[in-house]
Amino acid sequence: MSVKIEASHDGIPHNKVMVIGAVISLVSLYIAILGTTLGVDYLAFFGGIAAIGALIWGNSTIKKLCSYGIGTGVPSAGMLAFGSGVIALLFASTLSGISIWIVPVAALILGLVVGLFLGWISNSVLNMKIPVMTRSLAELAAVGSLALMGLGAVATGFVGFMDIATFDFLGVTVYNASYLGAGIIAVSFMLGAIALQHPFNACLGPGEKQDRTNMLAIECGFLSMIVMAVISFAFVSLIAAWISLIVAVIGWGVSYVKYVALSKRDAASWLDAKPFSDSEE
Amino acid sequence: MSAIAAKPGANAGAFQPVPSVIAIVLAIILVVVAYFLGSAGILAGGAMLVLQTLCLIILGAALIAFGVHFVPVGGAPAAMGQAPGIATGVAMLATGAGLAGLFGGAWAAELGLGVALASGAIGGALMMAITCLMVNISYVFGMGIPAASGKVLKDPITGDLQAAYKSQGTEGHGLPFISYVGGVIGGLFGGLGGTLIYIELLNFYNVGLPALGFVGAEGINMLAVGLAGIFAIGMFLVIAVLSAYNITGTIEGPHDPKFKRFPRAIVAAILASAVCGLVAMLVVALF
Numbered sequence: 001m002s003v004k005i006e007a008s009h010d011g012i013p014h015n016k017v018m019v020i021g022a023v024i025s026l027v028s029l030y031i032a033i034l035g036t037t038l039g040v041d042y043l044a045f046f047g048g049i050a051a052i053g054a055l056i057w058g059n060s061t062i063k064k065l066c067s068y069g070i071g072t073g074v075p076s077a078g079m080l081a082f083g084s085g086v087i088a089l090l091f092a093s094t095l096s097g098i099s100i101w102i103v104p105v106a107a108l109i110l111g112l113v114v115g116l117f118l119g120w121i122s123n124s125v126l127n128m129k130i131p132v133m134t135r136s137l138a139e140l141a142a143v144g145s146l147a148l149m150g151l152g153a154v155a156t157g158f159v160g161f162m163d164i165a166t167f168d169f170l171g172v173t174v175y176n177a178s179y180l181g182a183g184i185i186a187v188s189f190m191l192g193a194i195a196l197q198h199p200f201n202a203c204l205g206p207g208e209k210q211d212r213t214n215m216l217a218i219e220c221g222f223l224s225m226i227v228m229a230v231i232s233f234a235f236v237s238l239i240a241a242w243i244s245l246i247v248a249v250i251g252w253g254v255s256y257v258k259y260v261a262l263s264k265r266d267a268a269s270w271l272d273a274k275p276f277s278d279s280e281e
Numbered sequence: 282m283s284a285i286a287a288k289p290g291a292n293a294g295a296f297q298p299v300p301s302v303i304a305i306v307l308a309i310i311l312v313v314v315a316y317f318l319g320s321a322g323i324l325a326g327g328a329m330l331v332l333q334t335l336c337l338i339i340l341g342a343a344l345i346a347f348g349v350h351f352v353p354v355g356g357a358p359a360a361m362g363q364a365p366g367i368a369t370g371v372a373m374l375a376t377g378a379g380l381a382g383l384f385g386g387a388w389a390a391e392l393g394l395g396v397a398l399a400s401g402a403i404g405g406a407l408m409m410a411i412t413c414l415m416v417n418i419s420y421v422f423g424m425g426i427p428a429a430s431g432k433v434l435k436d437p438i439t440g441d442l443q444a445a446y447k448s449q450g451t452e453g454h455g456l457p458f459i460s461y462v463g464g465v466i467g468g469l470f471g472g473l474g475g476t477l478i479y480i481e482l483l484n485f486y487n488v489g490l491p492a493l494g495f496v497g498a499e500g501i502n503m504l505a506v507g508l509a510g511i512f513a514i515g516m517f518l519v520i521a522v523l524s525a526y527n528i529t530g531t532i533e534g535p536h537d538p539k540f541k542r543f544p545r546a547i548v549a550a551i552l553a554s555a556v557c558g559l560v561a562m563l564v565v566a567l568f
Contacts (some may be wrong), residue, residue: 072529
């Protein structure tokens with residue numbers, strides 16, 4: 001049951017990727033929070049960078065976990081990560097009543113705690129007997145909560161519970177048009193979960209290379225960020241939304257071109273099948 | 282039986298007594314913690330409401346975990362017609378059936394608990410019935426294969442012989458009648474459990490959010506709907522994926538030997554939902 005198949009030997013070790021991803025994510029979230037405390041919202045796009053940092057980390061974790069053959073497919077890991085992550089995230093965001101600065105670290109720690117429970121359950125009660133299971137599920141829950149917080153910061157510019165639960169409409173505070181009340185968190189839930197599970201699911205196999213998988217993770221992150229940037233037109237100022245959208249589109253374009261180049265590098269051969277055949281030739 | 286004769290991984294389906302007892306004790310401790318948080322006034326609504334909410338969340342999660350074991354999940358082999366079941370993973374199937382039920386129940390939430398639970402269960406079951414029907418249509422008329430189970434010789438309900446229709450080298454294919462019935466029952470339990478979690482959280486937030494300083498009854502209800510909805514989806518996915526780990530990805534339905542593993546999944550769901558439910562309730566805690 002727990003026969004390990006090495007996904008890829010090359011590249012950066014998992015612990016290093018984890019630290020890099022977590023640091024990128026936390027620093028970007030703090031820059032986004034710094035923007036809101038200064039009263040400007042054009043730093044909201046750093047939430048997208050935070051989500052991408054978390055996705056790179058989660059992608060490496062999924063690679064480690066799924067090399068054991070968990071039997072349910074890679075997508076289930078992404079769904080579990082965000083299912084537990086959203087619970088940790090929303091509790092962490094309520095701690096903004098104490099101080100806004102503890103919210104990202106609280107999301108990380110709460111995600112790890114909830115994930116540790118789930119990892120222990122699957123390893124001991126469900127008898128999975130996979131050595132990295134407990135650690136991986138703990139990491140995935142933390143990734144889910146950080147990525148969701150980042151996507152939420154892109155859409156609304158805020159991470160605190162009161163700010164994402166209320167919406168000022170022509171000077172009147174309403175709840176049903178807010179990030180939570182209007183259910184936009186469900187959109188970011190699915191966007192994040194798909195961006196987390198897709199890269200390794202698409203790249204796995206004997207020819208899997210770490211840099212190509214990571215580039216696809218970055219590309220998926222920017223793709224999710226585009227949608228959140230479009231949604232952010234309803235919540236943040238016009239200039240902030242345009243900045244988010246332009247950063248997301250440029251980031252997606254660059255990472256997509258790089259990903260295609262890496263795919264061509266790793267392919268045995270490739271044929272440029274044009275969408276329309278030239279009838280003149 | 283000697284140790285050599287025992288196949289490696291043969292006890293993969295065995296019930297784990299010690300971790301299960303620890304899990305149940307941990308869940309009880311969490312429920313007691315919730316009770317004291319309620320009686321101390323940190324969680325709004327009083328101790329009894331907190332206790333009722335968390336206990337019914339745990340009951341809903343146990344129903345989901347039980348229901349997942351009925352659903353014929355085929356995975357990738359089923360997509361190639363080499364194993365019976367619906368050709369996708371538990372995460373997708375449970376999301377489809379559970380969320381269809383949850384949305385059905387959420388629409389009927391105003392009509393009372395009984396109507397909401399019934400419409401949630403019927404929503405999930407209807408979703409699975411339609412899915413199973415279309416899966417069989419595409420198997421039989423699209424791929425040209427009959428429905429046959431590889432795990433049993435006779436269909437337990439209809440008594441039809443299975444082995445004669447099973448292709449060589451496969452574990453069966455298509456959706457036999459017992460798998461179809463299992464899928465509908467699984468959708469019923471999944472929709473019921475998901476709706477129960479949603480309704481309990483909705484009632485709890487409707488009490489808890491005004492205590493946090495939110496004003497305006499109608500707006501608060503919308504906010505509570507959003508919060509309870511996303512938490513119910515998150516918890517549903519967690520329980521469904523844990524149950525999928527229990528059956529290691531694929532199952533044929535209630536006649537599959539793996540079905541006997543369901544007590545483990547229920548224990549897992551009890552602890553997982555106690556943890557997730559308590560954290561979800563702490564969202565409206567007064568610090």
